[in-house]
Amino acid sequence: xxxxxxxxxxxxxxxxxxxxxxxxxxxxxxxxxxxxxxxxxxxxxxxxxxxxxxxxxxxxxxxxxxxxxxxxxxxxxxxxxxxxxxxxxxxxxxxxxxxxxxxxxxxxxxxxxxxxxxxxxxxxxxxxxxxxxxxxxxxxxxxxx
Amino acid sequence: xxxxxxxxxxxxxxxxxxxxxxxxxxxxxxxxxxxxxxxxxxxxxxxxxxxxxxxxxxxxxxxxxxxxxxxxxxxxxxxxxxxxxxxxxxxxxxxxxxxxxxxxxxxxxxxxxxxxxxxxxxxxxxxxxxxxxxxxxxxxxxxxxxxxxxxxxxxxxxxxxxxxxxxxxxxxxxxxxxxxxxxxxxxxxxxxxxxxxxxxxxxxxxxxxxxxxxxxxxxxxxxxxxxxxxxxxxxxxxxxxxxxxxxxxxxxxxxxxxxxxxxxxxxxxxxxxxxxxxxxxxxxxxxxxxxxxxxxxxxxxxxxxxxxxxxxxxxxxxxxxxxxxxxxxxxxxxxxxxxxxxxxxxxxxxxxxxxxxxxxxxxxxxxxxxxxxxxxxxxxxxxxxxxxxxxxxxxxxxxxxxxxxxxxxxxxxxxxxxxxxxxxxxxxxxxxxxxxxxxxxxxxxxxxxxxxxxxxxxxxxxxxxxxxxxxxxxxxxxxxxxxxxxxxxxxxxxxxxxxxxxxxx
Numbered sequence: 001x002x003x004x005x006x007x008x009x010x011x012x013x014x015x016x017x018x019x020x021x022x023x024x025x026x027x028x029x030x031x032x033x034x035x036x037x038x039x040x041x042x043x044x045x046x047x048x049x050x051x052x053x054x055x056x057x058x059x060x061x062x063x064x065x066x067x068x069x070x071x072x073x074x075x076x077x078x079x080x081x082x083x084x085x086x087x088x089x090x091x092x093x094x095x096x097x098x099x100x101x102x103x104x105x106x107x108x109x110x111x112x113x114x115x116x117x118x119x120x121x122x123x124x125x126x127x128x129x130x131x132x133x134x135x136x137x138x139x140x141x142x143x144x145x
Numbered sequence: 146x147x148x149x150x151x152x153x154x155x156x157x158x159x160x161x162x163x164x165x166x167x168x169x170x171x172x173x174x175x176x177x178x179x180x181x182x183x184x185x186x187x188x189x190x191x192x193x194x195x196x197x198x199x200x201x202x203x204x205x206x207x208x209x210x211x212x213x214x215x216x217x218x219x220x221x222x223x224x225x226x227x228x229x230x231x232x233x234x235x236x237x238x239x240x241x242x243x244x245x246x247x248x249x250x251x252x253x254x255x256x257x258x259x260x261x262x263x264x265x266x267x268x269x270x271x272x273x274x275x276x277x278x279x280x281x282x283x284x285x286x287x288x289x290x291x292x293x294x295x296x297x298x299x300x301x302x303x304x305x306x307x308x309x310x311x312x313x314x315x316x317x318x319x320x321x322x323x324x325x326x327x328x329x330x331x332x333x334x335x336x337x338x339x340x341x342x343x344x345x346x347x348x349x350x351x352x353x354x355x356x357x358x359x360x361x362x363x364x365x366x367x368x369x370x371x372x373x374x375x376x377x378x379x380x381x382x383x384x385x386x387x388x389x390x391x392x393x394x395x396x397x398x399x400x401x402x403x404x405x406x407x408x409x410x411x412x413x414x415x416x417x418x419x420x421x422x423x424x425x426x427x428x429x430x431x432x433x434x435x436x437x438x439x440x441x442x443x444x445x446x447x448x449x450x451x452x453x454x455x456x457x458x459x460x461x462x463x464x465x466x467x468x469x470x471x472x473x474x475x476x477x478x479x480x481x482x483x484x485x486x487x488x489x490x491x492x493x494x495x496x497x498x499x500x501x502x503x504x505x506x507x508x509x510x511x512x513x514x515x516x517x518x519x520x521x522x523x524x525x526x527x528x529x530x531x532x533x534x535x536x537x538x539x540x541x542x543x544x545x546x547x548x549x550x551x552x553x554x555x556x557x558x559x560x561x562x563x564x565x566x567x568x569x570x571x572x573x574x575x576x577x578x579x580x581x582x583x584x585x586x587x588x589x590x591x592x593x594x595x596x597x598x599x600x601x602x603x604x605x606x607x608x609x610x611x612x613x614x615x616x617x618x619x620x621x622x623x624x625x626x627x628x629x630x631x632x633x634x635x636x637x638x639x640x641x642x643x644x645x646x647x648x649x650x
Binding site: 002003006010014017020021025026027032033034035036038039040043044046047050051053054057059060063065069072073076077080081083084085087088092096099100103104107108109114117121125129133134135136137138 | 197200201202312313315316318319322323325326329333335336338340341364367368371372374536537538539541542543545546549550553554557559562563566569570574577578579596599600601603604607608
């Protein structure tokens with residue numbers, strides 16, 4: 001069932017893609033016979049055939065993921081989004097320390113060890129990547145190296 | 146022949162520069178480590194570390210030497226977790242668990258690890274030698290390809306991909322289509338018309354290759370690890386002092402040679418990599434053993450040596466079409482190909498003549514790397530084995546941190562961070578739906594090339610589609626494509642029928 005839902009969603013996206021390819025993309029003048037719209041049109045047609053085959057013959061019944069796992073995945077996603085959001089305002093060291101601590105805790109490490117891990121990885125990561133390798137990382141409120 | 150040696154000389158000149166030797170060693174070491182960690186295979190390792198390597202501002206040949214080192218290093222390392230934990234590091238190492246783990250269980254872990262290291266070394270080196278001999282010839286031939294031949298080549302690549310990778314060919318094809326469709330976003334190079342950009346300026350240049358790779362592989366892997374997270378610690382078998390004996394090598398020498406040949410040629414086929422090669426080599430070895438198969442699956446040395454030699458040979462074999470044709474032979478080489486494009490180096494048949502320092506430097510570095518890996522893997526195996534006990538709850542956040550560093554350090558745009566998270570969720574979902582991910586990246590990398598060649602071919606013929614089937618080269622490639630689809634299907638049908646006939650009715 002879930003297979004059909006997924007294939008159906010992809011089909012809708014592909015139809016939208018095909019619609020754009022067949023109606024909206026146009027070159028004011030073109031040098032080659034198929035132009036900018038031809039290739040997406042071909043792709044859309046093949047993809048629609050492919051998805052119809054998948055709709056007719058699905059093979060994955062359910063995601064087979066239980067409730068606690070969903071909760072864990074949702075929390076991990078939330079943490080990642082928060083990490084991305086806070087990356088620049090808090091700077092690499094603080095954001096990473098927070099993220100690594102909470103993530104390790106979520107995955108089953110004890111609080112103390114998680115915090116030690118988080119702080120180590122935040123500070124060491126910054127020193128190695130920004131200091132040693134010269135990569136561009138946000139410093140946030142802390143002084144830049 | 147002389148030309149090959151001269152070019153190899155150039156290559157070694159690049160590969161033996163102290164800085165590049167250091168990169169080979171770092172790459173091989175990091176690769177072995179990544180391969181050894183359960184769950185993180187070569188493709189994820191290369192995906193996560195690619196943007197960092199890019200961000201370091203290395204010259205293209207050095208960056209490629211580093212990334213390739215990580216790639217085949219990970220193929221070496223994959224065997225460690227297979228043997229000691231019975232958990233394959235990636236799909237290519239699955240067959241290694243069958244006989245490797247039983248050997249470790251009966252107290253011969255050291256022997257299994259050293260034998261497989263030697264098998265890997267022979268497989269890898271054998272493939273590099275074949276690559277140096279035949280690669281340039283193939284490239285010279287490929288220079289004569291017209292745009293329409295290239296179209297045929299792509300069709301062949303995707304056909305062999307669909308029939309050999311994954312369980313459901315429609316899903317593999319759809320995966321490739323998703324990649325191809327993603328590649329059409331952005332401004333069309335020929336006419337300057339924006340496609341599928343929805344007026345978002347960030348999308349005008351298309352979706353960045355690095356972001357797709359990091360999202361679909363690195364971040365999706367993270368979600369996968371969170372989901373699969375094992376609560377109990379995995380039990381690592383101890384590495385003992387047993388070591389491979391001369392008699393073991395004498396017994397497995399033909400096995401290793403056969404498996405290396407099988408691995409190399411399967412690796413060359415577009416789209417098929419180490420996992421297919423090791424499975425085929427294992428099956429072939431079992432058949433070759435004739436009546437004497439009772440030990441297979443219980444710790445037979447031949448069953449350990451064959452897949453290990455094959456998957457390393459395939460890993461190098463997959464580089465051949467990438468370097469000579471610009472068509473990657475596997476998901477990981479697709480990423481390496483994308484890396485070349487990031488450095489504005491157009492992969493393809495002209496690479497050998499236009500950028501000999503890259504093509505030959507890479508090949509020469511693989512000789513060095515294989516020797517280095519053998520040396521690293523024999524005495525240091527205990528160190529890597531200890532790495533296996535690092536708990537998953539520290540490794541998983543590390544993936545996200547590395548991915549963020551990589552993506553942010555390139556352009557410093559926080560929008561990209563959200564994009565990789567979204568792509569990661571999408572990749573995870575695709576994996577749950579049993580869509581193979583390698584075709585997506587292959588489609589994404591080849592999309593532009595496929596379209597350009599089709600349009601070029603049709604421009605030459607002023608819109609006449611017959612040009613696509615005019616030359617004998619294209620016809621031969623279409624023939625091979627049909628064969629690639631029909632042959633495996635027929636074989637599996639015959640196998641099923643034979644099994645049914647044999648079963649008592």
